[in-house]
Amino acid sequence: MANFNDSNVLSSTFYLTGIPGYEAAHCWISIPFCLLYLIGIVGNSTILHIIRTDSSLHEPMYYFLAMLSLTDMGMSLSTLPTVLRIFWFDANEMTFDACVTQMFFIHSLSLMESAVLLAMAFDRYVAICNPLRYATILTSRRIIHIGLVLLCRSTVLLPPLLIHLLWYPFCDSHKLSHSFCLQQDMIRLACADTTFNRMYGLALVIFLWGVDSLGIIMSYIFILRAMLSIASREERLKALNTCASHICAVLILYVPMIGLSMIHRFAKHSPPLVHILMANIYLLVPPVLNPIIYSVKTKQIRRRILQLLAPQRCFSTFK
Template sequence: MAPWDSLVTSSNSSIGQLASFYLSGIPGYEDVQHFISIPFCVFYLIGIVGNCTVLRIIYTDKSLHEPMYYFLAMLSVTDMGMSISTLPTVLRAFWFDAKEIEMNTCVAQMYFIHTFSLMESAVLLAMAFDRYVAICDPLRYSCKLTPQRIVYIGVFIVIRCSAVLPVILVRIPTFSFCHSHDLSHSFCLHQDVIRLACSDISFNVLYGLFVVAFCWGVDSLGIFFSYAFILHSVLRIASRGGKLKALSTCVSHICAVLILYVPMIGLSLVHRFAKHSSPIIHVTMADIYLLVPPVLNPVIYSIKTKQIRQGLLRILLSKSIRLANT
């Protein structure tokens, strides 16, 4: 081997062993990223405070200790998990221009982001099953969805979603990254990291497709069939008012499904078929995918669910009374 070839090989090897990645903010807007951070902070604040409020309402109101609201509590927990998973690196990148992230930290963030994302999809499937039983078999609702079974469902969701990802994530620190270490986002995503690798990533790609089919695919099919049975049952209701009342109980859940699946599908299509499109498109789709569901879910359920809305009003009124007394 020629000395120059040896030098190039050594250089590439050393670059491949770098243990850091570099996050990006909003491409082309680095000079105003401190101002851009303001709406991000607002979104994070609304998401975390809103979901904490929903959890508090469900916990304190004994009349809400029912299957539907237990699943809503699970949804709020996963929403907060998605927000908290990205919050540290996003704010560090925008506020302090601290964009370097170590390999192990990046892998850990990937794990939590994708795990909570899978959990959200699974919780939405459980909520679809809840609506199916409530509308199609209301007389056996309390028998089928007992507190014990809800606990089993929650445990199964956690185990299923947390156990599938380590198989591919533990391989990432062994990859060689001999080209750019610049990521497309202010947080680490699996599909964004492996595109920088010079090693063979075929297993990660194939296993990633398996996870998508096994988790997202099964969940989406389950939700689809649940609503097919719900629609069939609703159409058999004689009165128009009865049909509208039955369907109105599903509006919030349908909105939650759409605001999770539409951005997720859009982000997947961008990463798969628009790799050379403007970076701003990749950044925007990823931010919508991870920020919008935690922000909108508590807002939608507070508006569309009477019991949550009443609980929120009680909290606001009690605070205003305390302030008036002081």
């Protein structure tokens, strides 16, 4: 009993990891991290501001884009404090409660982003395959319902996974592998049977990510069939261009996620730096690149950004 109580006391504090072997250069390494976080937060905030203030963008496509930007910004803000604390102040301690809270936001926002991309794929499917009924199918009320369903789906299934961590004694090293808390990283340190968390987490990923990826693939199969039936080459290119930004966003999320999963499962003995870089790419790159891609590829967003940067010049240009 004494050993169990001691382990519970010890498990109240965990230690995050920066870039192993480069601790002396953490201040310099923090510069690109700060720039990426700044680009991600400012970029997504700008898109949200443009969609909110421009009534011409109050359409289903842009509502889903706003959901994606909110998710990306939440992802950046959930990891920013601990990453910069380590790089700037070498403060790597994290209480158990704070770690579980951060874990909840990271995993729920990751699931939310995948779900939003599925909703955006459905939006593109309706717009291209059934354009005459687009406004009646994707009404404002229905979009709100879709958003609430996605939010519930991404949050209500996580608590059993995280609450179960309360019963695990962490009697070995309390040093985590990343600059933020991940469930699969924490259960690695538990000195108990973690079958429930491993199996439940795997089932959650297979079911939710599997449904999302299958839905996205099926949407694009129907979109491709519809595009091939269009006689005009210009109309085909126009239809493809409306999907280009979404395809890039899907690849930006899924490629690092698949790469990180492959490394965790089949390259466990690879250098720690590889795991850390892949985890940071997975969590940091989508919030940075998504607003850039949509700003470049979406004419309405690009025009409004130019108006914000140089209003007088843009007014004379678009007049």
